[in-house]
Amino acid sequence: MASHGARGRGGGRPTLEEVAARAGVGRGTVSRVINGSPRVSDATRAAVEAAVAELGYVPNTAARALAANRTDAIALVVPEPETRFFAEPYFSDMLRGVGAALSDTEMQLLLIFAGSDRERQRLAEYLAAHRVDGVLLVSVHADDPLPELLSQLEIPAVISGPRSAAETLASVDSDNYGGARQAVEHLLGRGRRTIAHITGRLDVYGAQRRIDGYRDALREAGHAADELLIEAGDFSEDGGRRAMAALLERRPDLDAVFAASDVTAAGARYALREAGRRIPDDVALVGYDDSAIARHMDPPLTSVRQPIEEMGRAMIDLLLAEVADRRPTATRELERRQMVLATELVGRASS
Amino acid sequence: MASHGARGRGGGRPTLEEVAARAGVGRGTVSRVINGSPRVSDATRAAVEAAVAELGYVPNTAARALAANRTDAIALVVPEPETRFFAEPYFSDMLRGVGAALSDTEMQLLLIFAGSDRERQRLAEYLAAHRVDGVLLVSVHADDPLPELLSQLEIPAVISGPRSAAETLASVDSDNYGGARQAVEHLLGRGRRTIAHITGRLDVYGAQRRIDGYRDALREAGHAADELLIEAGDFSEDGGRRAMAALLERRPDLDAVFAASDVTAAGARYALREAGRRIPDDVALVGYDDSAIARHMDPPLTSVRQPIEEMGRAMIDLLLAEVADRRPTATRELERRQMVLATELVGRASS
């Protein structure tokens, strides 16, 4: 009859205190049960859990965040100025993995755009205010100041696609080197002999690793190095087209092309068409990413698939480990980790 | 010398109280300045702003949320079980608009996946706990219980793609009816006479509106209604293929097809190929969405573009208006609003 006072403006969601009263225990005990502390007797735990269920109690995140000085949220920073980004299956699949991994936890996912200067400014403030426990960084350029900022603020972060071999942040990547080798070995296996490579943006570490894989695969197969068969692209369609045209001019005898992305391959295809080369009869074409474009291209494009969904999962695993490690109870033990996941060649008609 | 006590575990971020001390005013006054209350003298305001700048003060969101019983966060719910969804430019572009509109505000964006039953359960709890101020709903099925739940909980929500003409939630949509008319009128203008339509999933309101637009455009051009020219698809590639095959069987004389999505059109293209029909020579093809697939198809696909980025913006505008309306100070005035944005036909080689 009394004690209705606690139910106020919020629409009457039950509080810890109400659960405690119902279960006939103290506030601290309920908190322990909610947070899975082992220091609670079985009988008490059961009583509390019953009260929680009856009242439909859900902890108030804001109160928890305030009291415990954590947020139970992580941010996914989308750095591209042109957020075409999303349209890439790369991103959507990763998000899928991230979502799946996250659904096993209490963490929530914040999407933060950092395309414009304005947005980056806001992001910096945001991080300075420690409004997230950790950050997921996707496709960061070599000269981006963000990773440095994160280190300074001591905010756990995981990057997809390390910036260099000496990446200081925890990172998750696919095996760009191995993927490139798979592509080249596949082409060699199909009897191709003069295999060109259109690279990605050279300031992207992954693109460098693909070049390395391309070179090593050819060398180990006994082919002499030929830099004339390598032309720089930039992951764009237009870049692929230009690079292909340049290659055809330099080495009209080429019979295969390994492009650093599917979009690049789409550009290369135009150039090949214009030059009257048939795919795969005259020139075999292999892309990278196994995106929707690869499936819908004419002819369908052989491509190197990255296990992107798994990468998303792995990023969350790493990040949560780092976050946990920062918490007061943790034993500061975690070594920096770099994960590399295997790729897979998806054969289609273009080769 | 004393008073360093306040700087504790959090790493020393300044609090309201510290700002107040620095500016030589009370806590309440700083709060008023931060929240833009007019009841502050200019001199005081300037002093507080100076202190805020010097200290690099950023409000603690958790404390604010707890005290004010709001979150300053909105959720974007991704309902698809298979989150291929993201790969659609539809989604990525909308996200772009949402991000742009949001960057003018203090609101943060939460991404919530509601594909599996497990995730939906979590979402329900989440909403019950009122952990967001508002919800953005994308591509919701007619029988989804989510909108109902949102109404019950009195959480402001905006839906993209209303579920019916009598949508009760605020909604933003593109002009499906007009877009379909544009497609058909374009084909008629190109001299096509026997125009078929492969529909989207019939339980999607937008798909119905496209059918209406298709019918009306033909009727107004003086064509007799011919239900044999309409075949149900489901927005999928395979559905498009099957529907096209069925149409070719029934009406081998057709000379144009309007597909309810680009992916559907891609499927239709395969069926046309298999039947030996050339595009556009024998059969003209028009899609819907103007996605990456349309640009990369062979031949490039004429398609109806929706102003999706603007739709994202509009959704945020509507939602924020509703959220503001729920706040204590608001004058409960807002009428339910349904926004419809115009489409545009992008002509390419397929027609």
Next chain:
DNA sequence: AGGTACTGTGGGAGCGCTCCCACAAGTGAT
């Protein structure tokens, strides 16, 4: 018997805000 250790529990203090009441000072009508 007393000491020591552990386990389980209650509840005070405090996280950093917002809300709101109280009140000083100013303004103008009576």
Next chain:
DNA sequence: ATCACTTGTGGGAGCGCTCCCACAGTACCT
């Protein structure tokens, strides 16, 4: 001079948690 507002301001109370200290109870040593 008094009263009645208005404007600007200070600061108490309280949001719902977590953290941690205190303490009762039990167990096992000396």
